[in-house]
Every structure is written in C-alpha cells, then in structure tokens.
Amino acid sequence: MTLPFFVSAPGKVIIFGEHSAVYSKPAIAAALSLRAYLLVTPSKDPKKITLNFPDVELSHSWNKEDIPWDEIQAHVQFKDGRPLATEELVPEITNELSGVLSDLESSLHYVASHCFLYMYTHLCSKEIPGMTFSIRSTLPIGAGLGSSASVSVCLASALAVLGGHVQHATLHQNDKVTKNHNPEADFIDSWSLIGEKCYHGNPSGIDNAVATYGGAVMYQRMKNPSQPSVRTNMRNLPPLKLLLTNTKIPRSTAYLVGQVGKINEKYPKTSASILEAMEHLANDAYQIMTRPFFGKEEKEKMRELVNINHGLLVALGVSHPSLENIKIISEVNKIGATKLTGAGGGGCAITLVNDDVAEETIQRTIDEFKTHGYETYETTLGGKGVASLQFDLVKEDLRDKVFSDEAFASYKDRFEIDGVLSVDNLEGWRFW
C-alpha cells in the first residue's frame, strides 16, 4: 500500500423528502460542490493509529495492540471474502470497543471515534501498520448538508483500500457516465451506511448514497432492510437556481430523527398521513424534474412543492424559528420558495429562486440574512462522488505540499482547502 493518499466525498442537499426517507418514502437529493477530504499518512510509530479531526477539535491516538482484535473479528461476517456491512450495528462489537473509547469525554468525540474504530476493525486488520487519519471539510458540520455521510464515505473508502477490499479509484470523471454497474462504489456505499448508523442510529441511506455516487438521485429505502434500496440517477437535473442558507443553529440529526420517531409512535395515523403526503410530493416532483421541457409552469410547480414540503416538515416538528425567519425574509423580498433541508431544527434552508428576480434583490436578501448571523453559500448541485488521490498521480513539484499533514492542518478556511485540493482543479483525482 502506497502512502500517503487522499480520499474525498461530497455533501448533499435534500430537495424533497427528508425524514420521510427514513420511513421508506422516496426522496430527491443532489451532491454539492462542498466536500470532506481525508488524508492518510504513515504514523511515525507503526503501533499507533491517530485521528486528527480539527473541525470537531478531536485529536486522539490508540495503541493498535490495545484494540481487542480477536474478540471483535470473531463477530465479523464475511461475504465473498469481504467483510459484510450488517443491517444493524453488532452490539457485541460496540461493547468490545467501549473499553478502548473510555477516555473520550465528550459525546461528539466518542461517537466520531466509535464510528472510525467500528469501520477500522472490520475493514483493516492488526497486521496493517499504524497510520494517521486527518479530516478537513468545506461543509458546515451538523447543518443538514450531510457532513456525517461525507466523512463516513471518506472513512469507508480509505479503510476499504487499506484493507485491500477495494482498489484505488481509476476513473476520470467523464468515464463515470458510462459505468452503470460499480461493485467497488457499492461496497463503499454499504460501509458508509454503517458509519451513518454510528452517527444517527436510523439513517435512510440517502446521504451516503449521494456522497458515494455523486450527481442527483431519487432514493428509496426498502421497508424490508434486507432488500437493497432503490436509487434512480437523475442525469439531467433541471437548471434550478438555489440559495443555501445556514442559520448556524447547531442541532443533531440523531436527536431530530428520534423526535419524529416519537411523533410517529404517539400519533401513528396522523403521522402516516403526513409521510404519505411527502411520498406523493416527491413522486410529483420527480415527474416534473424529469420532463424533457422544464419551463415556467414546471418551475412554478416546483416552488409550490417546496412550500408544501416545508409545511409538512413543520407539522412533524422539525423546523426552528431561525428557519422560519429565513422563509419570511425570502417571501417578503419575493425571491422564491424556501424549505428547510436535512434534519432541520436549525442548520440550513434552501430557497428556489424565481427566474425574474433581479440580482440586486437577491444580494439585498443575502445581506439581510447576514444581519441575523446566517451565511449563504454559493455552491453547485450534482457534484462529483467519492474520489481518491494517489501520491504518484500528482505533479512532482506539488506532491510534498499537497500530502503534508502540516499544510493540510494549516488551511484557514474552505477557500484555502479547495484552493489546493479541489477535485475539479487538482490533477490526479480519480473517481470510483
């Protein structure tokens, strides 16, 4: 195995169907140009595994020998010689890992480390020398844009490569269009869902699917968890002008998904009707978005559906005053239709901007958002999926800088990270 190397995966925006996706209803989402990057370098001490996750202020090392490899691997299931991503996390493994995790005090650090070790102990083995795993992301964290899934996909792909289950990515972006059957990406997707299970408990799988394959999809989890989810690529995403605005109100997806679960238990019939409405809405949106002609009438319907979807999410109790404020401001300025995106409770909102709005009005609205402390992102939809960057594929004069742990840790913001590493600009990135 040649070290160092990078992997990278995008965040996502759910256009229709968050939360209902967990209940096996269809949802539509697209990958973003904002991404997570994971750098894997050899550890100075080959017995040590180190995590450097500065975005969440986590820096932690383990001695590889302290991991109960034999006890854990006794529970690992295999299929075709590769570790199998199970339907549920195996409680015995989580229990074995708790001993190695006992010195992590914050629950955020515990969850992130558990996620790493759970995948590491399945996909790698004690024979593989120690390494340092450093993650930086251009995505806001805990804001509804799938930062957890992009990290899960990065970890799944890097660990699958290290364990020898998957080869490094080889495709140039344009080759991808012709590739319909992709077992390596499927393996990464299945393991990143395990990562999402470590973060959320009950993920639908839409976030990690989008982070793995990129582009835009209509996604539906099956009611029977042993059946594979249905993923329909939406190759020709209509030209949607979207504003993505972050309230910066922190929230946890696991908590919000749990709250919707409680409403579902308390008022099963009422909640079933809301979820069914979301199902019809996502199907209607899919029909409209895939029409050969996407004109004024289609755009108007999309805006109506955005408003209805937001209303249904409010009914499930996952909005927040700041999200309502973004909705009010965009309506007062008549720039378009707004809904929350992702788990809600804070985090981000999307605004589907009307065609005829003057650029000046959009800018004025963004400035008004700013006065409330909100941040609006310029990003494109339909971003590229999971990718790897091998040392040898980068131009010789750039290698030392690109693959330096110190340089990677020193980038001040997302612009500096993308300035060096962007999958669109740096030569050498390959896609699975």
Ligand SMILES: Nc1ncnc2c1ncn2[C@@H]1O[C@H](COP(=O)(O)OP(=O)(O)O)[C@@H](O)[C@H]1O
């Ligand atoms: N850059 C990062 N470095 C390390 N961990 C991260 C990073 N980005 C996300 N995570 C993990 O994902 C969690 C946030 O996931 P979640 O609550 O699902 O929000 P979202 O996926 O909407 O951003 C964080 O608490 C952290 O454990």
Ligand SMILES: C[C@@](O)(CCOP(=O)(O)O)CC(=O)O
């Ligand atoms: C609420 C949900 O539909 C999306 C969660 O997205 P995020 O973690 O808030 O980015 C949950 C899921 O689909 O797993």
Ligand SMILES: [Mg+2]
């Ligand atoms: Mg998440």
